Amino acid sequence: MSAFTLSVNGKRHLVDADSDMPLLWALRDFLRLTGTKYGCGMGVCGACTVHEDGEPVRSCQIPLSATAGKEYVTIEGLSAQGDHPCQTAWLVEDVSQCGYCQAGMIMQAAALILRKPSPTDADIDADLSDHICRCGTYQRMRRAIRRAASTVRKT
Amino acid sequence: MADEPGVFEPNAYISITRDNVIRLWITRSEMGQGVHTTLAMMLAEELEVDWSQIQYEQAMPGGRFKGIRLRTSGSGSTVGTYNALRKAGATAREMLIAAAAEKWNVDAGSCRAQQGTVVHLATGRKLTFGELVAGAARQKVPDNPTLKTPKDFRVIGKPLERIDGRAIVTGQAVYGIDVHAPGMLYAVMARCPFIGGKVAAFDATKALAVPGVRHILPVNSGLATGVAVVADYTWAALKGRDTLKVQWTPGPNAGFDSDHFLSQMGDQLAQRQDGYFVRDDGDARTALDTAAKKLEATYEFPFQAHAPVETMNCVADVRKGSCEIWAPTQCPEVVQSETAKMLGLPEDSVKVHITLVGGGFGRRLFADYVPEAVEVSRAIGKPVQMLWTRSDDMRCGFFHPSDVEHIVGGLDTDGRPIVWVQRSIGSNLSMFGFPTEKQQKNLRLYFNDGSPWGSFDNPYNFPNLKADFIPLNSPVPTGPWRAVEYPPTVFARESFLDEMAHAAGKDPLEFRLHLLEPGDVLKVGDAKIDRSRLIRVLQVAAEKSAWKHPLAHTEDRLWGRGVACNVYDEDCFIAQVAEVSVGRQSHDIRVHRIVCVSDCGIVVNPLGLEGQAESGITWGLSATLHGKIDFKGGAAVQENFQDFEVLRIDEAPAVETHIVVTDHPPGGFGETGVPPVAPSVANAIFAATGKRIRSLPITPGKLKAVG
Numbered sequence: 001m002s003a004f005t006l007s008v009n010g011k012r013h014l015v016d017a018d019s020d021m022p023l024l025w026a027l028r029d030f031l032r033l034t035g036t037k038y039g040c041g042m043g044v045c046g047a048c049t050v051h052e053d054g055e056p057v058r059s060c061q062i063p064l065s066a067t068a069g070k071e072y073v074t075i076e077g078l079s080a081q082g083d084h085p086c087q088t089a090w091l092v093e094d095v096s097q098c099g100y101c102q103a104g105m106i107m108q109a110a111a112l113i114l115r116k117p118s119p120t121d122a123d124i125d126a127d128l129s130d131h132i133c134r135c136g137t138y139q140r141m142r143r144a145i146r147r148a149a150s151t152v153r154k155t
Numbered sequence: 156m157a158d159e160p161g162v163f164e165p166n167a168y169i170s171i172t173r174d175n176v177i178r179l180w181i182t183r184s185e186m187g188q189g190v191h192t193t194l195a196m197m198l199a200e201e202l203e204v205d206w207s208q209i210q211y212e213q214a215m216p217g218g219r220f221k222g223i224r225l226r227t228s229g230s231g232s233t234v235g236t237y238n239a240l241r242k243a244g245a246t247a248r249e250m251l252i253a254a255a256a257e258k259w260n261v262d263a264g265s266c267r268a269q270q271g272t273v274v275h276l277a278t279g280r281k282l283t284f285g286e287l288v289a290g291a292a293r294q295k296v297p298d299n300p301t302l303k304t305p306k307d308f309r310v311i312g313k314p315l316e317r318i319d320g321r322a323i324v325t326g327q328a329v330y331g332i333d334v335h336a337p338g339m340l341y342a343v344m345a346r347c348p349f350i351g352g353k354v355a356a357f358d359a360t361k362a363l364a365v366p367g368v369r370h371i372l373p374v375n376s377g378l379a380t381g382v383a384v385v386a387d388y389t390w391a392a393l394k395g396r397d398t399l400k401v402q403w404t405p406g407p408n409a410g411f412d413s414d415h416f417l418s419q420m421g422d423q424l425a426q427r428q429d430g431y432f433v434r435d436d437g438d439a440r441t442a443l444d445t446a447a448k449k450l451e452a453t454y455e456f457p458f459q460a461h462a463p464v465e466t467m468n469c470v471a472d473v474r475k476g477s478c479e480i481w482a483p484t485q486c487p488e489v490v491q492s493e494t495a496k497m498l499g500l501p502e503d504s505v506k507v508h509i510t511l512v513g514g515g516f517g518r519r520l521f522a523d524y525v526p527e528a529v530e531v532s533r534a535i536g537k538p539v540q541m542l543w544t545r546s547d548d549m550r551c552g553f554f555h556p557s558d559v560e561h562i563v564g565g566l567d568t569d570g571r572p573i574v575w576v577q578r579s580i581g582s583n584l585s586m587f588g589f590p591t592e593k594q595q596k597n598l599r600l601y602f603n604d605g606s607p608w609g610s611f612d613n614p615y616n617f618p619n620l621k622a623d624f625i626p627l628n629s630p631v632p633t634g635p636w637r638a639v640e641y642p643p644t645v646f647a648r649e650s651f652l653d654e655m656a657h658a659a660g661k662d663p664l665e666f667r668l669h670l671l672e673p674g675d676v677l678k679v680g681d682a683k684i685d686r687s688r689l690i691r692v693l694q695v696a697a698e699k700s701a702w703k704h705p706l707a708h709t710e711d712r713l714w715g716r717g718v719a720c721n722v723y724d725e726d727c728f729i730a731q732v733a734e735v736s737v738g739r740q741s742h743d744i745r746v747h748r749i750v751c752v753s754d755c756g757i758v759v760n761p762l763g764l765e766g767q768a769e770s771g772i773t774w775g776l777s778a779t780l781h782g783k784i785d786f787k788g789g790a791a792v793q794e795n796f797q798d799f800e801v802l803r804i805d806e807a808p809a810v811e812t813h814i815v816v817t818d819h820p821p822g823g824f825g826e827t828g829v830p831p832v833a834p835s836v837a838n839a840i841f842a843a844t845g846k847r848i849r850s851l852p853i854t855p856g857k858l859k860a861v862g
Contacts, residue, residue: 001366021390029388034333035326039464040545044796075326082325090324094316098187099323100465100513125805134464134514135187136773138807
């Protein structure tokens with residue numbers, strides 16, 4: 001057991017845990033930030049996606065020992081008012097069904113539209129192909145991401 | 156006035172306060188099919204409130220909801236609540252109007268409710284519902300309130316976005332796995348991987364030494380037995396479980412092999428004696444003997460996992476004399492009654508909170524994961540979360556049964572279809588129970604009052620149609636999977652229809668239209684199936700998919716279209732046309748577009764219906780192209796998404812949904828999109844390549860093997 005300082009959503013937290021504990025469980029059980037979800041535990045579903053220094057990463061694959069000096073953003077911290085262009089677009093396009101995978105999708109998409117301001121469906125498919133949605137919201141997700149990207153381009 | 160009621164609650168569903176806070180209770184579980192929204196819409200419509208005014212609440216079993224169904228299954232949420240919710244809203248509305256009329260000393264007929272107020276039309280006087288609370292609470296509850304006619308609907312029929320969407324996209328939404336009770340510990344179980352096996356011995360020494368681990372105990376109350384590791388946080392429980400040494404007794408099913416089971420089902424085809432009666436119209440035997448052309452085929456459907464992204468989980472807090480449960484469940488009444496029985500408590504002492512469900516698909520119609528949490532909480536005297544890991548979820552629990560369908564069809568000399576004989580063989584039994592004594596004694600009774608779905612309600616007008624069902628049980632615990640009995644029977648039925656059409660030299664879509672003439676209402680058992688509605692959706696599907704203009708092959712790929720249709724439980728009619736291409740060299744399969752046409756009567760929320768079309772299609776495609784569960788040596792083989800593959804965004808087709816608007820009573824759509832997917836894709840692949848695959852999943856390997 002060691003003490004780790006985690007920087008999450010702009011705040012510093014002290015977590016006393018094993019160095020091999022995945023960030024996912026620190027977020028959920030210690031910081032009570034449950035927006036980031038457990039889906040597979042092996043990095044193949046994307047439900048645990050957060051931003052590490054702006055890049056989308058799988059928090060179930062990041063041990064606490066690898067978190068030093070990094071800035072993490074979870075779905076709860078993506079925007080102060082819940083109005084990140086992806087969040088707004090997700091609502092306009094009515095994407096979510098059960099919604100469990102959506103936080104991970106939104107975090108991935110938020111990073112994508114910064115990297116690719118005019119993403120095509122092929123760009124979107126390639127970037128999100130490592131995520132799983134059992135409810136099948138993929139088609140609306142494409143529309144929402146294109147919408148979010150165009151909102152960002154306009155501002 | 157101090158003694159006046161501060162709240163108006165004319166029924167379980169509606170509560171209005173003096174401050175004009177309007178709360179509506181939702182009596183189904185939200186698992187993505189949109190019930191928080193649609194059920195609130197039905198209440199809001201008749202109540203005449205502004206959509207922006209309402210707050211929704213999740214109902215719980217017992218208390219004010221005693222006797223009101225909460226179980227969420229069978230695509231039945233809208234069908235099952237449409238009348239009750241409208242009546243509940245109308246009841247409240249009439250009492251509020253009566254209260255206003257009383258206050259103004261006018262006739263109730265001169266007042267109208269609109270947007271959360273009551274207006275006296277002649278004078279324009281207006282009072283909010285909140286202002287009328289005390290007066291409304293005094294009114295007599297009307298027995299038969301007047302319901303609005305559909306042409307006056309302001310809310311029902313509108314494409315409204317999900318009422319809970321914002322909570323989801325901001326990470327605030329609470330699923331079962333997110334629940335935290337004060338003092339709660341976290342548990343995972345080392346689960347017996349063998350169906351029906353048990354713990355022989357275990358050594359907890361190392362596990363107890365893992366920091367954070369508090370308790371280790373055997374658990375026997377769930378479906379699978381095992382050993383629970385209870386810790387201060389999830390990771391400690393997982394690490395503790397990793398160091399636990401458990402010896403398993405494999406048990407009586409250690410030899411179970413799903414491939415062998417398939418061949419055992421196939422052996423039943425040779426059974427000469429009739430199985431359980433399903434249908435017997437005309438004289439199939441004679442018709443087969445005299446048919447000019449006969450063909451037959453066997454279709455195979457493997458075991459399937461549900462694999463929702465939120466795994467099974469439950470929080471239980473057992474106290475002396477009471478118990479509180481939080482579960483992402485589709486069967487809250489069962490959760491309450493089973494827990495009460497287990498603890499020897501009256502049901503009213505068991506409080507069940509229904510959380511958001513991160514995917515149900517029928518898996519959460521079983522409460523098997525609840526007693527595990529209850530058993531552990533009772534043993535340690537603390538609230539506990541029992542979490543299933545992905546591997547637990549995929550290998551243990553309930554599965555969709557494996558099934559074999561055999562069909563023989565006959566054509567006359569003019570290529571007209573004259574006879575259809577379908578035999579279903581499968582392990583459906585543990586879904587709905589073993590045949591009752593009544594059923595065993597009288598094979599002429601429709602099995603389980605109309606099983607298997609898809610064969611029992613075969614909508615086509617064959618002059619001779621026979622169907623039976625041979626149960627062959629497996630030790631695998633099986634249960635409802637999205638669309639339940641329809642996927643295997645409809646895969647076979649709609650594929651074989653194409654096989655008959657091709658044998659007759661006829662277009663498959665025209666062949667179906669011919670077989671649905673004269674568009675009458677088929678009566679079978681208690682079911683009434685309106686063939687004209689199925690004709691209509693097929694015609695629209697043909698038009699919207701440009702069916703009459705075949706797709707051209709390209710240099711690298713062979714292209715084709717396939718059609719399939721189905722009736723879900725008499726009140727929802729659906730036709731799908733799939734457009735598929737297959738790589739000439741690689742045999743890889745791409746589904747480019749699916750045109751989905753439905754008629755399910757009055758649609759409460761068309762935006763939601765489109766979502767369910769896309770959803771059911773994605774679900775069906777995963778089973779058509781990718782995942783299945785194999786059992787070897789009595790244990791499931793696949794354990795995570797890397798070996799149980801599901802559809803991802805880069806394979807998701809364009810889905811075009813067309814709603815045929817009719818004013819029939821609402822039908823269900825949560826599952827309706829699933830059954831036509833596999834056969835429409837199989838038919839499209841045949842159209843493209845000339846290759847017929849009769850087992851799922853359809854893979855490049857299977858296509859290559861046909862040569």
